[in-house]
Amino acid sequence: MASLLSPIARRSLLGQSILTSAATASHRRTLMTLPSFSLEGKTCLVTGAARGLGKEFLTAFALSGARGACVDLSLQAGQSSVKHITEHISSQSSTPSSYIPELRAYACDVTSEEQVQETWESVVKDFGKVDVVVTAAGIVENFEAENYEYSRWLKMFDVNVNGSFLFAKAAGRHWIDNEIKGNLILVSSMSSIICVRPQKQAAYNASKAAVSLLGRSLATEWGPKGIRVNSLCPGYMKTDLIVNLLAKEGRHIEDGWVKDVPMGRLGRPSELQGTIVWMASDASSYLNGSDIVVDGGYCCW
Numbered sequence: 570m571a572s573l574l575s576p577i578a579r580r581s582l583l584g585q586s587i588l589t590s591a592a593t594a595s596h597r598r599t600l601m602t603l604p605s606f607s608l609e610g611k612t613c614l615v616t617g618a619a620r621g622l623g624k625e626f627l628t629a630f631a632l633s634g635a636r637g638a639c640v641d642l643s644l645q646a647g648q649s650s651v652k653h654i655t656e657h658i659s660s661q662s663s664t665p666s667s668y669i670p671e672l673r674a675y676a677c678d679v680t681s682e683e684q685v686q687e688t689w690e691s692v693v694k695d696f697g698k699v700d701v702v703v704t705a706a707g708i709v710e711n712f713e714a715e716n717y718e719y720s721r722w723l724k725m726f727d728v729n730v731n732g733s734f735l736f737a738k739a740a741g742r743h744w745i746d747n748e749i750k751g752n753l754i755l756v757s758s759m760s761s762i763i764c765v766r767p768q769k770q771a772a773y774n775a776s777k778a779a780v781s782l783l784g785r786s787l788a789t790e791w792g793p794k795g796i797r798v799n800s801l802c803p804g805y806m807k808t809d810l811i812v813n814l815l816a817k818e819g820r821h822i823e824d825g826w827v828k829d830v831p832m833g834r835l836g837r838p839s840e841l842q843g844t845i846v847w848m849a850s851d852a853s854s855y856l857n858g859s860d861i862v863v864d865g866g867y868c869c870w
């Protein structure tokens with residue numbers, strides 16, 4: 570068939586088939602992507618990484634070449650997460666056989682200033698430095714505001730807001746003292762912007778709004794030092810947090826949620842991997858003080 574084509578068309582067809590076979594061959598080794606997305610040489614610390622979105626983020630970082638610290642309440646759950654991620658990465662055909670990510674687990678309650686400080690010191694001792702911090706530890710619960718116990722409100726803010734601030738502070742100190750152009754990603758929510766329905770969650774919504782504004786405030790304070798701070802605002806992603814909430818509220822709620830999502834479905838946690846790697850890497854080098862919404866279109870209404 571090639572002989573029926575003009576010389577130019579023939580050359581382009583030939584070039585295309587050479588490119589195609591080269592791409593196929595390189596696919597077997599590793600997939601091509603922009604080098605700026607690589608996290609090789611970086612150390613990433615993720616809170617709440619024993620499960621859910623935090624674990625997903627740590628997996629994405631390790632797949633992109635980073636070493637990582639998994640911070641969560643239980644050491645055992647953190648170690649099991651690290652083991653699972655390491656096995657997953659080792660089984661990927663695109664992972665060079667020489668590359669085994671160094672991942673370590675640390676037990677820490679993010680609401681304790683003392684524990685955050687101790688954990689930070691241990692991570693720096695083990696890895697030498699930290700380049701990226703993601704604060705994914707968080708809780709949600711649903712109560713009408715008029716019946717909400719004040720102690721529960723305080724707990725919500727303690728984990729979601731104070732826990733984010735304590736790790737942000739430790740990271741900022743480390744980056745400023747060591748002149749590191751660090752990268753902080755606060756896990757907020759689409760609930761920082763809009764009110765979801767039908768579940769009542771004034772405390773959660775307010776806590777996430779605080780997280781996002783904390784992020785923009787730190788972006789202005791630390792931007793001049795080359796430190797970037799952004800918030801990730803996911804929509805409904807099917808993690809244990811959402812599964813547990815549905816089990817409590819009734820599964821019918823899910824049908825209502827899905828109707829409110831223009832894409833007509835809830836998100837899979839793995840669908841945040843690309844966004845978090847982009848935010849953590851040099852591929853987003855001019856991103857600072859932004860709330861990145863990944864919600865299937867929920868916030869468009």
Ligand SMILES: NC(=O)c1ccc[n+]([C@@H]2O[C@H](COP(=O)([O-])OP(=O)(O)OC[C@H]3O[C@@H](n4cnc5c(N)ncnc54)[C@H](O)[C@@H]3O)[C@@H](O)[C@H]2O)c1
Pocket residue numbers: 616617618619620621622623640641642643677678679680704705706707708709728732756757758759802803804805806807808809810811
């Ligand atoms: N799943 C979603 O749909 C969704 C959407 C938007 C935002 N978010 C946010 O993403 C973050 C992670 O959510 P998820 O769905 O993975 O939840 P998850 O419940 O599956 O995981 C949360 C993790 O945080 C840890 N954690 C809780 N309190 C802690 C504390 N005091 N100290 C240390 N670790 C603690 C838990 O042990 C758990 O491993 C939360 O901040 C949540 O608000 C989730």
Ligand SMILES: OC[C@@H](O)C(O)[C@H](O)CO
Pocket residue numbers: 709758759760765768770803804805806810811814
């Ligand atoms: O974006 C959705 C989240 O904020 C949250 O998981 C939900 O609002 C819980 O009800």
